[in-house]
Amino acid sequence: MQINFTPSKYQWDIFAFVQNGSGHGVVEAVAGSGKTTTIVLATQLTKPTDKVAFVAFNRHIARELQERAPSHVHVSTLNSLGNSNIHNAWRNVRFDADKLKAIMANHMTNGYDGSVRRLVSLCKANLLEPTIPNLDYISDRWDIDVDDGNRDQVFELAATVYHESIQQTNVIDYDDQIHFPATGRVGCEKFDVLFCDEGQDLNRAQIQLVLRSITDGGRIVVVGDTWQAIYGFRGADTLAMLNVTEALNATTLPLSICYRCPLKHVKQAQQLVPQIEAREDAPEGVLDDIPRDKLAEMVKPGNMVLCRTNAPLVPPALNLIRQGIKAVIIGRDIGKRLMVLLRKVQKATGAFSLDETLWELEGYANREVGKLYQADKAMKAQSLRDRVETILALSDGCQSIGDLQSKVGVVFSDNKQGIAFSTVHKAKGLEADRVFILEPQLMPHPKASKPWQREEEKHILYVAWTRAKAERYDVR
Numbered sequence: 001m002q003i004n005f006t007p008s009k010y011q012w013d014i015f016a017f018v019q020n021g022s023g024h025g026v027v028e029a030v031a032g033s034g035k036t037t038t039i040v041l042a043t044q045l046t047k048p049t050d051k052v053a054f055v056a057f058n059r060h061i062a063r064e065l066q067e068r069a070p071s072h073v074h075v076s077t078l079n080s081l082g083n084s085n086i087h088n089a090w091r092n093v094r095f096d097a098d099k100l101k102a103i104m105a106n107h108m109t110n111g112y113d114g115s116v117r118r119l120v121s122l123c124k125a126n127l128l129e130p131t132i133p134n135l136d137y138i139s140d141r142w143d144i145d146v147d148d149g150n151r152d153q154v155f156e157l158a159a160t161v162y163h164e165s166i167q168q169t170n171v172i173d174y175d176d177q178i179h180f181p182a183t184g185r186v187g188c189e190k191f192d193v194l195f196c197d198e199g200q201d202l203n204r205a206q207i208q209l210v211l212r213s214i215t216d217g218g219r220i221v222v223v224g225d226t227w228q229a230i231y232g233f234r235g236a237d238t239l240a241m242l243n244v245t246e247a248l249n250a251t252t253l254p255l256s257i258c259y260r261c262p263l264k265h266v267k268q269a270q271q272l273v274p275q276i277e278a279r280e281d282a283p284e285g286v287l288d289d290i291p292r293d294k295l296a297e298m299v300k301p302g303n304m305v306l307c308r309t310n311a312p313l314v315p316p317a318l319n320l321i322r323q324g325i326k327a328v329i330i331g332r333d334i335g336k337r338l339m340v341l342l343r344k345v346q347k348a349t350g351a352f353s354l355d356e357t358l359w360e361l362e363g364y365a366n367r368e369v370g371k372l373y374q375a376d377k378a379m380k381a382q383s384l385r386d387r388v389e390t391i392l393a394l395s396d397g398c399q400s401i402g403d404l405q406s407k408v409g410v411v412f413s414d415n416k417q418g419i420a421f422s423t424v425h426k427a428k429g430l431e432a433d434r435v436f437i438l439e440p441q442l443m444p445h446p447k448a449s450k451p452w453q454r455e456e457e458k459h460i461l462y463v464a465w466t467r468a469k470a471e472r473y474d475v476r
Contacts, residue, residue, distance in 0.1 A: 003041065010255045011038050017253060018221065019045040024248035026199065026241060027223040030276040031269070031466035032260025032431070036061075039195055039223050040068045048072045050192040055081055055210070057198035065197075074191075078206050081189070081213065082177035089186035090169060099173040103164050104157075111344055112154050118144050119158040120165060124179040125203040130159040143380045182208040190215040199224030201231045202240040211247060220248060223255075227273050230425055230459045238456060260431055261285070261466055272462045286471035295436060295475050301326065304432035305421045306464055308442035309382075310334060311389035313421040316438070317411060318396075326418025328411065330426045335412030338391050339405055346401070354401050361388060378447040424464045435468035438475050 007015070011034075017025055029035035039054075046052045053074045056062040066075045076084075087093055096102065100117045119135055122142055128134045135155045139146045146154050165176070172180070181188050182205040194214050196202075199222035202210070214220055226241045245252060257277045258266055262285020266278040290298065295316055299305060307313050313329050320327040329335075342357060345364050351357040365388040372381035391404075394411065398404045422430070424443070437443075443464060444457030465472075 007038075007041075008255075008257050010253070010257065011041075014038060014042055014253050014255065015045060017251065018042040021251070022219075024220045024250040025222070025253055026245045026248070026250045027221065027253045027255055028241070029223055029225050029255035030258050030273060031225060031228060031463070032258040033255045034259055035223050035225075035255055036065070036197065038255060039197065039221070040065060042221070043069050043073045043195060046070075046073070046193050051190075051215075052193045052195075053081070053191040053213070054195040055197070057201055061197065078209060079174055079177045082181045082209055083172075085181040085186050085188050086172060086177065088189070092170060094171050095173070096171050097173055099168070099171050099176070100161060100165060102171075103161050103168070107157055107160065110150065110153070111347060112146075112150065112157070114340060115139075115145050115154055116158045116161055118142065119154070120162045121175050123158075123162055124166075124175040125205050127179075127183065127204050127208065130155075130162040135159070140377060140380070143383050145384075178203075178205045178209055181212065182206070184212075188212040191218060193219050193221070196220065196222045197224070199244055200226055200229035200241050202244070207240060207244060207247070210244075220250075222248075222250070227459050227462045228428060230428060230456060230463055238452060258466065260469055262468075262470060265465060265468060265472060269462060269465050272458055272465075276466075283470070285468075286473075288472075289474045289476050290436075292475055295438075296320065296323075298473070299419055299436060300434070301418050302432060303419055303434040303436065304427065304430065304467060305419065305436045305438060306424050306427055306467065307421075307438040308424055308445055308460065308464075309386040309439070310423055311386050311393055312438045313423070314390055314393035314411070317419075317421045318393075320419060321411070328413040328415060328418060328420060330412075330414065330416060330420055330422040332412050332414050334423075334426075335408040338387060338394070339408060341387055342391055342401070342404070354395065354398060354404060357401060358392065358395055361391065376449075378449055379445070379453055382445070382447045424460050427467055428463050431467050431469055433469045434471040434473075436473045436475050437464055440474040440476065 014027060027035065043052065043054060052072060054065055054069055055076060055078050056065055059077055062075055062077050069075050100120055104113055104116060119138055122138045123130050123134065132155055135158055138144065180186050188209065191213055192215055194210065196210050210220060222244050224241050229238045229240065244250065254275060256275045257279055259279050263278045263282045264285040264287040266276055266282065268287065269276050296319060305313065305316065317327045317329055342361060345361045346357045349360040351360045365384060369381045369385055394407055395404050398407060443461040444454065448454050448457045
């Protein structure tokens with residue numbers, strides 16, 4: 001094993017477990033603990049004669065790991081692994097990311113295409129049949145736009161599309177790549193040792209795919225951070241690490257030293273995660289409050305500006321752009337969803353001009369937010385309100401819907417150059433020397449009322465607190 005640094009006691013324990021231990025392992029890694037480096041080194045301790053796999057959460061991480069892992073280790077994403085299983089079982093299978101869209105073309109969706117796709121996708125991710133109770137749970141849990149007046153119609157359509165989708169095996173989409181092998185529709189390639197990164201972000205179907213992918217007597221090593229489980233809104237199982245540990249009867253191995261954050265930041269993070277430790281030579285760091293009017297003069301290229309929600313990010317980002325300073329809000333997909341909401345209201349009301357559409361949008365939001373609060377869905381109401389406020393902030397200075405769409409395309413990007421504005425969700429996995437947090441009172445979000453919401457809000461706060469390598473400022 002080639003090491004150009006002195007491993008910590010926790011890393012030595014992990015290396016020893018992989019090389020000489022037995023059974024399955026779950027590595028609980030704190031933020032900034034060098035988990036990817038640790039687990040790549042651990043793969044070097046596997047036998048070249050063993051069949052070894054390393055499954056990553058996305059293609060970017062998989063490409064990075066491919067360059068660093070030993071040649072006998074098969075590196076792929078979970079989707080790629082599932083895709084291979086399907087093609088090994090069935091011939092003449094074609095991939096189409098818009099498979100559900102093609103199926104829905106044969107049905108009257110009345111503008112609920114996006115909602116139906118989300119319902120079907122989350123049924124597959126959670127291994128749930130599309131029954132009325134399950135769909136009602138999913139629409140509430142994952143903030144899916146289902147108007148009460150059309151609820152039954154949308155649920156019926158979602159069930160129809162789900163069943164047509166799983167019956168159609170000559171065409172597959174991303175969800176099928178996981179769902180078909182996870183449910184046993186196709187067999188899984190087996191490995192003697194399987195490493196899995198970002199375990200906290202796995203959904204139930206992905207967990208099953210991992211469990212089905214080892215030989216009898218094979219070993220699984222899952223690496224993740226329970227306290228960075230904040231992708232529940234995307235279908236991830238917020239108890240994934242616990243569920244994997246229990247399902248495997250796994251040995252838990254800590255990785256508790258944070259190499260990213262300075263001492264002040266780590267001490268604050270210990271309020272939430274007592275086991276996080278600062279490295280021996282960690283600098284003191286800066287942890288301070290600044291008034292809002294100081295942000296523009298203090299923030300510099302390469303810095304990151306975070307917020308729990310999107311709307312507060314827009315005015316300062318636009319202010320910098322108007323000054324000719326490169327700034328983006330991370331998340332091209334967020335911009336697309338904003339325009340989908342606006343177009344939906346425009347189509348439903350027959351509005352023509354931008355001003356008229358915005359007027360109708362506010363009326364729609366007021367009605368829907370009232371209904372959601374009455375239905376005890378406060379976080380869903382806040383999510384809708386945030387989208388509407390983001391659209392209204394972006395519309396300032398626009399003369400038409402085309403102008404607004406062009407601005408959305410400029411402001412929302414996946415390119416992180418310049419000054420990166422981001423929700424905390426989008427910033428997970430990112431870091432910067434200097435981080436500014438807007439509206440810090442929104443974490444934990446005051447409208448989080450359900451137990452799982454309150455728990456996830458603590459995780460979001462932890463992620464926000466552990467992004468900075470030197471300085472962090474709460475903008476008040």
